Amino acid sequence: MAVDVPGLVEQARQGKPRAVARLISLVEGASPQLREVMAALAPLTGNAYVVGLTGSPGVGKSTSTSALVTAYRKAGRRVGVLAVDPSSPFSGGALLGDRVRMSEHASDPGVYIRSMATRGHLGGLAWSAPQAIRVLDAAGCDVVLVETVGVGQSEVEIASQADTSVVLLAPGMGDGIQAAKAGILEIGDVYVVNKADRDGADATARELNHMLGLGEARRPGDWRPPIVKTVAARGEGVDEVLEALEKHRAWMDERGVLAERRRARAAREVETIAVTALRERIGDLHGDRRLGALAERIVAGTLDPYAAADELVAGLTGE
Amino acid sequence: MAVDVPGLVEQARQGKPRAVARLISLVEGASPQLREVMAALAPLTGNAYVVGLTGSPGVGKSTSTSALVTAYRKAGRRVGVLAVDPSSPFSGGALLGDRVRMSEHASDPGVYIRSMATRGHLGGLAWSAPQAIRVLDAAGCDVVLVETVGVGQSEVEIASQADTSVVLLAPGMGDGIQAAKAGILEIGDVYVVNKADRDGADATARELNHMLGLGEARRPGDWRPPIVKTVAARGEGVDEVLEALEKHRAWMDERGVLAERRRARAAREVETIAVTALRERIGDLHGDRRLGALAERIVAGTLDPYAAADELVAGLTGE
Structure with a gap:
């Protein structure tokens, strides 16, 4: 069931502990509304x-x-x-x-x-x-x-x-x-x-x-x-x-160190999320035949793992 | 100086320990000829x-x-x-x-x-x-x-x-x-x-x-x-x-288990290389302004880290 995100955020702003708890649970897990929650929180x-x-x-x-x-x-x-x-x-x-x-x-x-x-x-x-x-x-x-x-x-x-x-x-x-x-x-x-x-x-x-x-x-x-x-x-x-x-x-x-630290922190955070997302995409390939087909060719000696990885990355990045 | 990869592989085939050592050094490090070496080894x-x-x-x-x-x-x-x-x-x-x-x-x-x-x-x-x-x-x-x-x-x-x-x-x-x-x-x-x-x-x-x-x-x-x-x-x-x-x-x-294990191994290997390559690309972004600009917007509250990661991944994958 979809959560009323704006309502929840408003309640959290009023200091209602249940709303805060609920929001943390939503951002901790891979909730489908994770992105909606994150977007609502950003300006606050x-x-x-x-x-x-x-x-x-x-x-x-x-x-x-x-x-x-x-x-x-x-x-x-x-x-x-x-x-x-x-x-x-x-x-x-x-x-x-x-x-x-x-x-x-x-x-x-x-x-x-x-x-x-x-x-x-x-x-x-x-x-x-x-x-x-x-x-x-x-x-x-x-x-x-x-x-x-x-x-x-x-x-x-x-x-x-x-x-x-x-x-x-x-x-x-x-x-x-x-x-x-x-x-x-x-x-x-x-x-x-x-x-x-x-x-x-x-x-x-x-x-x-x-x-x-x-x-x-x-x-x-x-x-x-x-x-x-x-x-x-x-x-x-x-x-x-x-x-x-x-x-x-x-x-x-x-000295502007606070802003600098927060920027560095945000950059690391984005990096972590992006790498995890890319890793998940590659993981998803286990489900289809692409990775299996590449592995097959490596075992047969007709492809090396680096060339295979290049193909995989090219497939992901549309190069 | 560029290495004579085919010559080195041939010597390794003849059991010359120096050639084997050299090849291992080439594949261990991030040698510019890594891909050439890997391609030469694959059929063998x-x-x-x-x-x-x-x-x-x-x-x-x-x-x-x-x-x-x-x-x-x-x-x-x-x-x-x-x-x-x-x-x-x-x-x-x-x-x-x-x-x-x-x-x-x-x-x-x-x-x-x-x-x-x-x-x-x-x-x-x-x-x-x-x-x-x-x-x-x-x-x-x-x-x-x-x-x-x-x-x-x-x-x-x-x-x-x-x-x-x-x-x-x-x-x-x-x-x-x-x-x-x-x-x-x-x-x-x-x-x-x-x-x-x-x-x-x-x-x-x-x-x-x-x-x-x-x-x-x-x-x-x-x-x-x-x-x-x-x-x-x-x-x-x-x-x-x-x-x-x-x-x-x-x-x-x-039972075909050997071939199966080798395919699974090859798939994992490709995955590791691909994820590392993608991670490196993101790491390279530290050098340019993209990641910094995204971090800036997060600190300012105009962007959340997930949306930023989406932008970053889209930038990499050309979506």
Whole structure:
């Protein structure tokens, strides 16, 4: 049954969580109305400030995200939270999980929380997270917090979709070396050492400072990623994180970096969608005889795979 | 400088190792003569029987491969060996390594050994291994042994490029569970429990037998993957492996399965090359203004990413 897309978008604008949930479901899946939804959202997007939060399991990401939500709500902002777990087999709105992890915000109409798991999903995170961000943006969220579990390629991808990336660490977890391995030291705009009341917090911050080369000379105007110590569970240091985020945003805005990042992000997004579409078209050829006929000729030795690929591409591109 | 491709192919046919090495280098890289080489090889291919060997580190893959080479040489066959290590940063002919690992075959003109490492390579293993197999096939190898290190997606891909896949295990390595996780139990046509003189070999074989469901009823004519116990270092059981391989080959031949597998392989190969080519074309757009202009419109909210991807694909395919 066709969905009333304009109606749904209007309801989402009014902050109705069911409408937001429905729209995210529509953009996550391969809904026939996907394009209609995307077109309706486009003019409403571009207002949300997208903050990525990443770090190894156990650093306190959920607690930190929740504390940031509290802080942003105090400042009167509407907040969307996208909790991405690439390893979870569940997809769509894991509502119970969402409510448990952020129960203090469950009844706040100014907060929308969504879990997302995309294992096995076509195009994976690179595909679906940006669309969900777009929905939250269009729904009027001033800030969208994208929390990703773990440290890996997918997480780095997600981080690259944020305006500002926050990398979380905790003392005594050997995070420094792990982080370096995962290349996560290259993606942080703001670093947070959470659980700073524990032994080793200063050492972690020092090690991080050293690894980031923050002691070294920088060109004037360069962004110098701050390291903020927090105890998110008690709300300590969270205002400083907010301040660091606002500073980074202002720094990007002044220099046109924000617009540049968003353009680069949009270009990557288009690329991902286009490549997936082209791959699907080739996949469709399994259904007809073209690919089979080419394979037959290769096995017979009358055609080589490159010439066959050229024929296939020419067939697709009408050359 | 342009290479004399027909001359090189002729020399490779005569078993000159330098010519084979040169051809593999040409097909591995993005040589301007890649297509010329592939076209020249096509009519000479289709004779080699391709055997994939895979298993976790420590099961004795190199020793087993070497023992199989000895056995095939005794039977008068020309043998090519492709040792693929997806984790190695070295690419191309790691000559010293090749000679050390298979020193007993180094001076045998009926054996060609090549190491291949493809980390970071465009399209990875799925791209370059089949082309190298093609060179060894065209060069007159009766058998090509493709040895892959580790158990993972790439290895499964490689195995899927073989006519017959051999999965190696060793006692007491917890291989059973590992193997099941990696889905490797689905790809073996022949299973080898190497180091069978060690404690636990029978238990490993039993566990494997159980996991493969070999005790269960099968339809008549179904291939029943045999489990062979070997001590490759002493050559024990290797003749039985050869026998199992020949049985599998004959079984496939009788039922048209071999031709079917090769067609499916060729189709996948063409697909990989075509998708990579299309992806490259999109990548080229970063260089011109099209993608940037689309991204600009997305950021401005006048276009959504799906409509932008449609424009991009239409631009490529001339629709």
